[in-house]
Amino acid sequence: MSKGITSRETDYSQWYNELVVKADLAEHSAVRGCMVIKPYGYAIWEKMQAALDKMFKDTGHSNAYFPLFIPKSFFSKEASHVEGFATECAVVTHYRLKNDGSGNIVVDEEAKLEEELIVRPTSETIIWNTYKGWIESYRDLPLLINQWANVVRWEMRTRLFLRTAEFLWQEGHTAHATQEEAVAEAEQMLGVYADFAENWMALPVVRGRKTENERFAGALDTLCIEALMQDGKALQAGTSHFLGQNFAKAFDVKFTAKDGKLDYVWATSWGVSTRLMGALIMAHSDDQGLVLPPKLAPIQVVIVPIYKTEAERQVIGGLADTLIAELKAKAISVKYDDRDTHRPGFKFAEWELKGVPVRIAVGTRDMQNGTVEIARRDTQAKETVPQTGLADRVEQLLEDIQRDIYDRAAAFREANTVEVDTYEAFKQVLDEKGGFVAAHWDGTVETEKLIKEETKATIRCIPLNSKMEEGTCIRTGRPSTQRVLFARAY
Amino acid sequence: MSKGITSRETDYSQWYNELVVKADLAEHSAVRGCMVIKPYGYAIWEKMQAALDKMFKDTGHSNAYFPLFIPKSFFSKEASHVEGFATECAVVTHYRLKNDGSGNIVVDEEAKLEEELIVRPTSETIIWNTYKGWIESYRDLPLLINQWANVVRWEMRTRLFLRTAEFLWQEGHTAHATQEEAVAEAEQMLGVYADFAENWMALPVVRGRKTENERFAGALDTLCIEALMQDGKALQAGTSHFLGQNFAKAFDVKFTAKDGKLDYVWATSWGVSTRLMGALIMAHSDDQGLVLPPKLAPIQVVIVPIYKTEAERQVIGGLADTLIAELKAKAISVKYDDRDTHRPGFKFAEWELKGVPVRIAVGTRDMQNGTVEIARRDTQAKETVPQTGLADRVEQLLEDIQRDIYDRAAAFREANTVEVDTYEAFKQVLDEKGGFVAAHWDGTVETEKLIKEETKATIRCIPLNSKMEEGTCIRTGRPSTQRVLFARAY
Numbered sequence: 001m002s003k004g005i006t007s008r009e010t011d012y013s014q015w016y017n018e019l020v021v022k023a024d025l026a027e028h029s030a031v032r033g034c035m036v037i038k039p040y041g042y043a044i045w046e047k048m049q050a051a052l053d054k055m056f057k058d059t060g061h062s063n064a065y066f067p068l069f070i071p072k073s074f075f076s077k078e079a080s081h082v083e084g085f086a087t088e089c090a091v092v093t094h095y096r097l098k099n100d101g102s103g104n105i106v107v108d109e110e111a112k113l114e115e116e117l118i119v120r121p122t123s124e125t126i127i128w129n130t131y132k133g134w135i136e137s138y139r140d141l142p143l144l145i146n147q148w149a150n151v152v153r154w155e156m157r158t159r160l161f162l163r164t165a166e167f168l169w170q171e172g173h174t175a176h177a178t179q180e181e182a183v184a185e186a187e188q189m190l191g192v193y194a195d196f197a198e199n200w201m202a203l204p205v206v207r208g209r210k211t212e213n214e215r216f217a218g219a220l221d222t223l224c225i226e227a228l229m230q231d232g233k234a235l236q237a238g239t240s241h242f243l244g245q246n247f248a249k250a251f252d253v254k255f256t257a258k259d260g261k262l263d264y265v266w267a268t269s270w271g272v273s274t275r276l277m278g279a280l281i282m283a284h285s286d287d288q289g290l291v292l293p294p295k296l297a298p299i300q301v302v303i304v305p306i307y308k309t310e311a312e313r314q315v316i317g318g319l320a321d322t323l324i325a326e327l328k329a330k331a332i333s334v335k336y337d338d339r340d341t342h343r344p345g346f347k348f349a350e351w352e353l354k355g356v357p358v359r360i361a362v363g364t365r366d367m368q369n370g371t372v373e374i375a376r377r378d379t380q381a382k383e384t385v386p387q388t389g390l391a392d393r394v395e396q397l398l399e400d401i402q403r404d405i406y407d408r409a410a411a412f413r414e415a416n417t418v419e420v421d422t423y424e425a426f427k428q429v430l431d432e433k434g435g436f437v438a439a440h441w442d443g444t445v446e447t448e449k450l451i452k453e454e455t456k457a458t459i460r461c462i463p464l465n466s467k468m469e470e471g472t473c474i475r476t477g478r479p480s481t482q483r484v485l486f487a488r489a490y
Numbered sequence: 491m492s493k494g495i496t497s498r499e500t501d502y503s504q505w506y507n508e509l510v511v512k513a514d515l516a517e518h519s520a521v522r523g524c525m526v527i528k529p530y531g532y533a534i535w536e537k538m539q540a541a542l543d544k545m546f547k548d549t550g551h552s553n554a555y556f557p558l559f560i561p562k563s564f565f566s567k568e569a570s571h572v573e574g575f576a577t578e579c580a581v582v583t584h585y586r587l588k589n590d591g592s593g594n595i596v597v598d599e600e601a602k603l604e605e606e607l608i609v610r611p612t613s614e615t616i617i618w619n620t621y622k623g624w625i626e627s628y629r630d631l632p633l634l635i636n637q638w639a640n641v642v643r644w645e646m647r648t649r650l651f652l653r654t655a656e657f658l659w660q661e662g663h664t665a666h667a668t669q670e671e672a673v674a675e676a677e678q679m680l681g682v683y684a685d686f687a688e689n690w691m692a693l694p695v696v697r698g699r700k701t702e703n704e705r706f707a708g709a710l711d712t713l714c715i716e717a718l719m720q721d722g723k724a725l726q727a728g729t730s731h732f733l734g735q736n737f738a739k740a741f742d743v744k745f746t747a748k749d750g751k752l753d754y755v756w757a758t759s760w761g762v763s764t765r766l767m768g769a770l771i772m773a774h775s776d777d778q779g780l781v782l783p784p785k786l787a788p789i790q791v792v793i794v795p796i797y798k799t800e801a802e803r804q805v806i807g808g809l810a811d812t813l814i815a816e817l818k819a820k821a822i823s824v825k826y827d828d829r830d831t832h833r834p835g836f837k838f839a840e841w842e843l844k845g846v847p848v849r850i851a852v853g854t855r856d857m858q859n860g861t862v863e864i865a866r867r868d869t870q871a872k873e874t875v876p877q878t879g880l881a882d883r884v885e886q887l888l889e890d891i892q893r894d895i896y897d898r899a900a901a902f903r904e905a906n907t908v909e910v911d912t913y914e915a916f917k918q919v920l921d922e923k924g925g926f927v928a929a930h931w932d933g934t935v936e937t938e939k940l941i942k943e944e945t946k947a948t949i950r951c952i953p954l955n956s957k958m959e960e961g962t963c964i965r966t967g968r969p970s971t972q973r974v975l976f977a978r979a980y
Binding site: 027029033035037039042046064065068071072075082091093095096098103104107116118119129133139145154169235 | 558564584585588609639
């Protein structure tokens, strides 16, 4: 098959857009800003979901489901939240259509809602309104709940996975008796996200804290993981918020403590979304197509027979049957591609495009020699190996690939993270190669906005492991005690 | 704990409403008609999802995700579909809110959509509009896709799980090259649903075909499974539709057949929803609370220690640790309830209410005797048994309970399915005990509607195993060749 994907070098953005569609991950729908997630893309998302869901449950969380709609008035209850979320969103105003008599379907103006409903852009308000009925005493706490759901934010400029009007996500919403416990929960969930990004997505991330300006609307503290894409732009891959008592106060959620005292409940919320699909693609893939870490690949191994006659095909098929059984016994997902409608070269290109980590090709000579050809998608390395012990070799290879993909991404990030001390150097790095730039900043929102205006770089985070260090702000020369991480970002 | 649930005898409907809330399954939300599915209820739904999802994948289906919103005009494209679905639904007309200057959040009238969007009540239209881009030739067929999603139908009278404005479901949408294949698919999926209902939900179902009048809007044939609730009312538990070429024609989806001929694609769709939760509850539960089949119970075994001193608690705890490890090794989910805030009697009542299939109580005398008390939720039977071999015994007991719950429901249905040959007898059966009534009907929509008007009974289905038999319509006396199944229904 001809891939015809624009190279990353030529136009990274175009490369991404084309790859998402050509690899059958997703496509634009007839509804502006909304995507269709195709089966192959959704299979990756399901693997992400399964891994995350297990991590959430292992840390004591339960899933639940809250309404899609939120009464408009709920958004006014938490002052800073409304600014952040109640503007660009889908508004339901009517609940009936009718035939206008001439065969046209029109909105029935008589079926107007008394109060408009907002399609949830995030669920803090409806959930805290519900928690009011669930929490009376410290015995009801902590309340550790997660929801897998669709949300809608009316984005004007959309890109598949990265920014869509509707997207899929999970949102955790927890309630605690003390500030310490809520802070610890927000930190724990950031750890879960970082663990998932690094060990499943093979994506190294910086754990950090957002500046006040970049915080979630309604949060006292927003923790985040930030990843670096191959074009040198950063991508926020997950956030975990300490919400203080803001939502408890907005929805009047109090509890009786052990000592009988009445107090507002402490909250966190945390989420990751189908945006992670975008991060996964942009971090590892190449001009030949997707490169998927084995742990998230829907198909981990593809076997392609190379034959001329039906007899040859039968013989190779026999080997394949055995091998498939051995791989499945190791919980390795395998596809045997013996379509007779396509040539081997076409199949190779197709599975390359789709990022299948390991390809095994078996021809007639291989059958004579007791070998197969094994190819890694990530490095394109090929090797002829014995059929004996192949399943063990493949199992090991998948582990190697998972680790190597991570290592390459980590090396790339390492090579593209620099410390700069002047504004000139800062701008030069951003323009020449991008990446993470660690620099001093005076701590004010004004300077942060100024730098963004002048360079399009934002403060991605104040890294949690950032050491204290005297310095001067690259823009204003004012004193600073810690470097923060700047980047241009998705 | 005091349950205070109305008995089924007193008011079945009230019993159901109270049980759903008291057993922590779901509750009404602040949004009219929308429910909150609480963690315990959602855990049951997750078990249903996992079992169904595996069955769908085992039959070759993949999951995907399509937009929440559907352009209004799409509903006009399939004539009969619009009648059925485009009336009572949530309509998005605007995409922005704003502050009106005096602090109130109002809809920004300038941000009006050019074309209103409908929150999906079902996704045939948006999916077939998408399939147009995916299907060119017979090589692209069959297309076997399922979606797990939320849908909205603006119901005026709602009941938790049974009828809510927003509900969760799965909808399968398949495309085929031939009519035969599509028909076979619709039948296969009905089989999957029946298998799930009977073997997981312990719910015997009648497999049947809807009358033309009760068909899905846009279908040529609607297959269904129908279950009987304890109050003698029927409940439709799943439907599988053969859609013919209706949607392919509406959205112009053609394919090139092997012989080069261009033809419209054949379609099916099939779905089950959170309504199954209602069926599960109403079929098996009793005045003490939920009765859950072990295969769908989030907690299959609860262990309650009975102690006076901390030393006694320690000793029992030691036994519990061993037992829990043994049960977990058998993939049996178990909870050890050693809360010191509640007495054993309270705990017994609580786990009874929540339908945990097996309760194990261990007291100090048990520890002396090497025994435990084991109680079945479904029959309330208690037995004192040796600690030795307990895990094996519990495993067997869970299987027995699963089977017995099914058998009781099957016996109940058997006892409440009668054949009648006169309209008098028909009405008498319906009024006195309800249940399924097998009767002759003249095959006309008029008579069907008349009977519904006069008796509130509908034709649930024409059972697939119904034998041909000469008879006369109970209402009109006209000739009939087959009995159909009537019932009052949810």
